Amino acid sequence: MQEKKARERLCDSLKQVAEEIDRVQEESTQYKAKQSSEEYFVQASSSAKVIMNGKNNMVGRRDERERMMAELTRGFSGELKVIPIVGMGGIGKTTLAKEVFNDAFIRSHFGVRAWATISQEHNVKDILVSLLHSTKEKDDTVNTEDESKLADMLQKSLKSRRYLIVLDDMWSDKAWDDVRLCFPSENNGSRILLTTRNTEVACSAGTTNMSLPIGIMCPVESWGLFKSAAFVNEALPTEFETVGKQIVDQCQGLPLTIVVVAGLLSKSKRTIEVWGSVAKDVKSFFTNDPDEQCLHVLGLSYNHLTxxxxxxxxxxxxxxxxxxxxxxxxxxxxxxxxxxxxxxxxxxxxxxxxxxxxxxxxxxxxxxxxxxxxxxxxxIHDLVHELCLREAQSQNFLFIRNDKTESVPRVGSRWISIQKSRKTGVEFQDEHWFRSLTHKLCWLIRTPTDDDNSPLRRIRSIFLFAAPSLSNNSNLELCHLNVIRVLDLSFSSFPLQILSLFLLRYLSFSTRNSFGIPGELRKLLNLQTFIVRGPVSSFIKFPELIWEATQLRHLKLRNLYLPDPPSSSIDGERNLF
CATH class of the missing domain: 1.10.10 (Arc Repressor Mutant, subunit A)
Incomplete structure (x- = not known):
C-alpha cells in the first residue's frame, strides 16, 4: 500500500516538473525565436532568399511565423500534433515552412528533423526514402528496399525521439493516409508540419484547430517584399517609387508574382521607361484568378530571358x-x-x-x-513547371512518354524523357511494362531512314527515369541515333552500339551487374561525362585505353578498377572521380 502511494507521489511530482518545464519553455519561445532568426540557415528555397532582407529576416509573415514557432515548441511533452499550412499556389507556404524548419531554436528543440516533398502524383517509396535520408546516417541501400521495409525503418528511426516532419505540397488525403502510420506518437512533443492548397486535406490530416491559413500579403508587406527583391541592399530611388507601387498593386498580394516581377526588374536596365513598360504589361495581365495572373507574369519573365x-x-x-x-x-x-x-x-x-x-x-x-x-x-516551382512544360512542348523541344501517354515524338523533337507515373507504387522493374511503354519508340529507332520527317531524326537526348534494372534496352538499337548527345538509360551490360555515337557527350546508365568497359570507348572523342549507377556489389573494370578518351572530364562509379595513366597522358585539368 505504501509502495503504491509512493509511486503516486512520484508520478504527481514528475507531472509538476513537466508542467513547469512546459511553462518556462513557452515563455522563452518568443524571445529565442526572435534571437535565432538572425542565424544563417543552410537549406533555403529561392523564394525564401528573396523574402529575406540583408539580415536574413523574413519580410512580412511575422504573425504567422510567431504562431508557428509557438505551436511547434509548446511543451516537451504532449501528443503528436499535425499542423497544416494552407493557401493557394505561390502564397509562401513552403517559404514559411523552410523558415521555421531551419530556425536555430527549432533545430535544438527537436532531436531529428526531416523533409519530404509530396507532389501531385505522389509515390510512397519516394516519400519514405526522402525522410529516411534525414533521419538515418547516409545509407545507399535505403533506395533498394521495398515500401513495407522502408516504413518499418522510418518508424524505428523516429521511435523515442522528438521529431519534426515536414510534408510539403500535399495534394490529397490518400497521400497522408499512405504515410501517417509511419509516425509514432509517444507524448514527447513531436510535430508534423504539412503544406497544402486543399482545405479538405488540411481538415482531414490536421489536428483540430491547428490549421494555419496563409492569405495574401497586405500592401505594406507586398511593398517591402518588392523592394527587398528589386533593390537588394540598395535604397530605392524616389522616382521609381510611384511606378513600383503601381506594379505591386497589380500583383494582388501574391508573393511569387511579386518576387518574379522584382527579379525581372533587378536584371533589366534601370530606367523609368523600362519600369513603366513592365508596369503596363503587368496591368494587362490583371485577372481575378491569381494563379492565371502569376502564369502571365512568369511568361513575361521568361520572354525577357536570352x-x-x-x-x-x-x-x-x-x-x-x-x-x-x-x-x-x-x-x-x-x-x-x-x-x-x-x-x-x-x-x-x-x-x-x-x-x-x-x-x-x-x-x-x-x-x-x-x-x-x-x-x-x-x-522549380509548380507554376514554373507548368509554364516550362507548355513552352517546351509548344516549341517541340520535349517529348514526355509515360504510362498515361501513348503518342510518339513529333517531327523535330529534340529531347525524350521516359517517366514512370509517381502515382503507381510499382517500380520500373517489370520489363513487360517497360516494353509496352517503349514498343513504338523502339520500332522507330530500329527503322533507319533518311527521311527528314522521321520523328527521331533530330533527337539529341534520351532520359529514362525510375528504371533500376532492365535487360532489354539493347532493343533500342541506339546506333541509329547519330546526333545524340545525352543518354541516361539502364543496361545489364555495356551496350556496344554506344561506340558508334560519335557526338555523345554525356553517358549515364543504371545496372545491377558487374562488367568491363571496352577499350573502344576511347573512340567517343566527345565524351565528357560517364556515370554508372548500381548497387554496392557491382564492379566496373576499365581498360588502360580509357586514358585516350581525351575529352573525358567526369567519371563517377561506385566500385571500379581504373588503371594508372601512362605518364604521357596525364592531364592536370581533368576531374576524374
Missing part, C-alpha cells in the same frame, strides 16, 4: 515534377547539350547561368553547401 537561359530553364522539364536536381549533374548536362559558348571555364559559366535564374526567382534553391556559398540541389 535564348541560352531559356534553354537552361526548359531543361528542368526533363526531370519529374518536384524533383530536386543535383547542380553538378545539371551543369554537366547543360555543357553536353551545348547551351554555353565553348570558351573559358564552362562549369563556372553554367553556375553563373543557374545563379541568374535563381536571382530571377525562376529556380528554387533546395540545398546549399555547409558554408552557404554553393548551391547543391535545386528545383
Amino acid at each position: 535564348s541560352d537561359l531559356k534553354a537552361c530553364l526548359l531543361y528542368f522539364e526533363f526531370f519529374q515534377e518536384d524533383s530536386e536536381v543535383s547542380v553538378k549533374r545539371l551543369v554537366r548536362l547543360w555543357i553536353a547539350e551545348g547551351f554555353l559558348k565553348l570558351e573559358g571555364d564552362l562549369e563556372e559559366e553554367a553556375k553563373n547561368r543557374l545563379q541568374d535564374l535563381v536571382d530571377r526567382c525562376l529556380v528554387l534553391v533546395s540545398q546549399r553547401s555547409a558554408d552557404g556559398r554553393k548551391i547543391k540541389t535545386c528545383r
